[in-house]
Amino acid sequence: MKKILLLCAGLIIMFNAKAQFPGMGGGQKATVTGRITAVILDSLTKQPIDYATVSLAKVKDGKAINGGVTDEKGKIVLQNVAPDEYKLSIGFIGYKTKTVIIKTTPEKPDYNLGSISVSPTSNTLNEVNIIGQKAVVENKIDRLVYNAEADATNAGGDATDVMRKVPMLSVDINGNVQLRGSSVRVLINGKPSGTMANSVADALKMLPADQIKSVEVITNPSAKYDAEGSGGIINIITKKSNAEGVSGSVNATAGTRQNAGAFNLTAKTGRFSVNTALGTQLAYPQESRVVFLNEITKNNVTTSVLQDGTSDWKREAYNGSLGLDYDFNAYNNISTNAKYTRFYNGGPGNSGFFTNNVKSGNIESSTDMSNGNLDWNMDYKLTTKKQGEEFSISGQLTAGKNTNEFINDYKSLIVGMPDSYTASSNVGENKEYTAQTDYVYPFSKTVTFEAGGKAIFRNIQSQYDTGLNQDFDYDQNVGAAYSTIAFNLTKKIQFKGGVRAEYTAINFSNSKNDYFNLFPSAILSQTINGKTTLKLAYNRRVQRPSLAYLNPFLNKSNISFDFQGNPDLAPELSDNMEFGYSTYIKGSIINASVFYRSTKNIIEAINKNDLSSGKILSTFENVGTTQSYGFNLFTSYNPTPKWTLMSNIALNTYEINSREDIKGMNEGTFLNYNFFMRSANSFKGGWNLEFFGVVNSPRYTYQSKTEPMFFYGGAVKKDIFKKQGTIGLNVLNPFKRDLHIETVTQGDNNYQSQNIYYPLRSFGLNFSYKFGKLKFTEKKKIKNDDIKQDQNQQGGQGGMGQGK
Structure with a gap:
């Protein structure tokens, strides 16, 4: 690692010297x-x-x-x-x-x-129609952009609430995100977060909605991006500014479900600028009811275990960041950014325990799941007198630690059956070092060439307090190189294509697994009459399992069943094709697309019978190959200049060709759908009124089915302090306290049902204030997009906190 850092420093000095003294050796003054x-x-x-x-x-x-x-x-x-x-x-x-x-x-x-x-x-x-409000959704050539800052209903929530309203995305009750029925890679400001590698759902709950500027949905990333994410990439852009002087914003929310605060500040003088942000989310402990039913069959005898109880879980999240940026001159720029996040999720629970419909005992439980993560990066960029030519070199360090502790105190009600007390702790650490370089060269105004290389060094360690030799030490190193070219085939038809090569070396428990992959990508785009665009795209993607999937720690936090990761998982490989159509008709937007995806080695959660414990064991496996066809339609319409209606409907099929040794309940073809509707009105005096609703269809995996979900809410907002501030009221699911979600999983000689009664109803009062002069800029950052993120939280499998 020291050699890499020294090499990076040497390159920076060399290019900086060349840029500032182009006449080196000639004695001429630049x-x-x-x-x-x-x-x-x-x-x-x-x-x-x-x-x-x-x-x-x-x-x-x-x-x-x-x-x-x-x-x-x-x-x-x-x-x-x-x-x-x-x-x-x-x-x-x-x-x-x-x-x-x-x-x-x-x-x-x-x-x-x-x-x-x-x-x-x-x-x-x-x-002129004076709207004074940015479009909530923008359709661009290679992505769809949801401008969260223009949506008043986001005030006071977290990133999970924002994601539920982004076109083409579906979010389950735990906050796990899918795009077109498949996993995605989630970036923040174009780069990965170590917290995301542990659990996407937890990471999204850490980020206040008031810090989010926009969300980009990239369905067909080019070879320049890391190949991670079968469904594509989601990039969350946070609020930043690069204005001369001092500028910033303050946001605060007090509500029945959670409290939130966010602060952003930018100071710039000359060529030097500083950006800083602080945020917090404090969720009240609210009673959730969770019912687990587990049935396991052995020697034709079925034993049922029912656990029915409540938990008072709370969430506490804190994050802070500091960024520095300096322009040496017109050609040399250096920037650095550090961000730290801290998240706590847990609490006590009580439940009754029933065996074969007879109450056999009571359980008092306590769960503590916390994690902290630091992301630090350094970026150097060199431009030249040739417009569009650019060279950059970047380094990034990610260090994270997560803790999973639980206690189960079981009091038996059956004579002769002993009480039991179970406690355990697991600490996982993740360290990641990255070096990256990119070069862009425009041969002409219509022909651009890009090339680059990247090296990622990862180490994952998982330590237990059981006293047994179960510690887990996992190394994963990735080397990559890519090149792309973009040019015009005709005046109206553009082409961009490329290929990315990635070599992966894995070492754990005296086992090695090395593999090499090529990831081609190509896109054709035609513009008709300046308002209509047709697009045809193809790419290949990969998803490598992260710590939550790999960790072999046997989690016994739920007395009814156990949970364990699988370190032998292979990566998913998918081929994707898409045809898209978008047009503007008298201010209205229509964006439609059809797609096909084939995925090998699909990773899903499955249930097995653990004969040693007599319980169900939940783990992960490469269950087989899937094929999916889908359709997406997004529309935006303005009945009046100040009234906007928008809707999105997404459909995709689920079908799996499974391994013969894994039994599932869902053999055949199933249809998933997601529907979103939003209405927003602006009135005189700075008043805004918005409503939204989200419908998620039943969700299928090879062994499970989750029943449909429906969310709805609204907000009213008033501009104050000469439009420098706002005050508003937002509400979510006001007519029913709990959202009932049922998931049924059926494996080989086992059956499990899970019923969650999640307290979703909330009311919140929010306030925001902007000061100074805001102007947004984007900086190029490292993007480690190659890890499959946890779509089923490891910690959430245990205790009575499921659904929180």
Whole structure:
């Protein structure tokens, strides 16, 4: 690892020296150049104006020396500007031309103009509809973007609540996320989180909704991305800013279900900026009822065990981050970011224990599941005078520790049957080191080449307090290289394709498992009349099991059945094809797609009979091969300029060709569906009213079926302090306290039913305030997208906390 860090440092010094002193060896003095940055906004709506024309001319002779058009965020960056006095002119059809005089010097070659407002011409003012609100959903060429900050119903919730309203996603009651019926890789700001590697559901509950800016759904990632995620990639963008001066926001929520707080602050002066964020989630202990029924058959004799009780679980989550960014000059940038998260989930429980319909005892239980995780990264980026050329090198360290402790105190009610007391603790540690480099070279305006390499070194350790020689030490190292090329086949047809090679070396318990994979990807996109897009895409993906799947720790926190990971799991491999259609019709959006996916070595939870204990053992296996066909339709319609209706329906089939040695209850083809509906109104005086509803169909695995779920809620919000702040009230499932979810699992000579009565109803009062001047930028980060995340929480299998 030291050699890698030294190599990275050497490369940074070399490229930095070359960029700052391009005449090294020639003795010539380098000419200092800088960049001019601005964001162009509509003066009435305060919305960004894309494709606005910006030109830069010298004041002394009027000679134009640079120019361009703004991007979809209204941003323009003019590179390679020598120190001088300039006139910046902004023009766009329907707007008055605006001119700004600026001056750069060798000491300060960069000039950030911030936001510049341009006014509509007089003959168009009557046609302007002042909405003042960003679209909740945006359809882009390679992804769908859900702008969470524009949805008032998210206030006071966590990331799980946000994910339930993202088009194409389905979220179960535990917070496990699927895209088109398959697992996905979840990133935060384009990079992985160590907490996600342990449990996606827990990680999402740690992140307050008020810190989320948007969620990107990427169904067809290119070869540049790590190949992880059968269904694709979900990228959560948190709120950040890179504004001159000081800016930030404060959010707070008090409610019947949970309390939340979030604070974001940015300070920037010259070329140096600092970003920091703090957040917390405190969920009240609420009584949940959980009923487990387990039946196991041995020698034609069936024994049933019923556990019926309640738990008072609570959740506490804290997170903090600090980011630094510095531009050496117009070509060299270095940034670093560190984030720490801490999560606690657990509490006491009481239940009755019944054997063959006769009460045999009572159980008092206590469960403590906590984890802490640190993510730290360093990124260096070098650009050149050639527009679009870029080289970057990055390093990342992830260190996490999670603890799973439980106590079960069983008091027998049957004469002659002894009491029992069970306690255990398992500590898992995950360390990950990553080095990555990427290079982008534009041969022309329409042809771009990308290439890069990556190395990931992982070590997973799991330690037990049982005194037995059961400690688990697992090494997984991944080396990868990729290249892509994008070009126009015609004026309206674009192509992007590439291939990624990944070599994986696994070592644990004196066993080795090395394998090599190639992951091709290709996408064709055609634009028709500037409003309609057709897309045809193919890619191959992989999902490697993470600690929650691999950990062989025998979890006996539930007295009715045991849970254990499987270190012998093989990775999933999937091939995906998609045809997509999107169009804009008089302000309305229609996005439709059909897809096919074939997955080998699919990983699912299964139940076995443990003859040594006489109980059911829940674990993971590569159960077989699946094929899935699906359809997705998203629509957005504005009946009036201030009223938006949107809906999303997703369908996919589930069918598995299983191994002969694993018995399941679901042989055949089944249909999964997800439906989402939202209505949002804006009124005079800064009032906003929103409603939403989500329907999830029954969910199937080879051995189980989970009954359908329905969520609904609403929010009312009022702008205050001259639109710098808001205050609002939101509600979730107001007419019923509990959400009843039933899951039935049937294996070989065993049967299990699980009924959860989850207290979902909540009311919350929220407040937010923004100060300073906010302008968002994105930084390139490392993306470790190669680990299958826990879709069934290990800790949630035990105790009486299921569903919390």
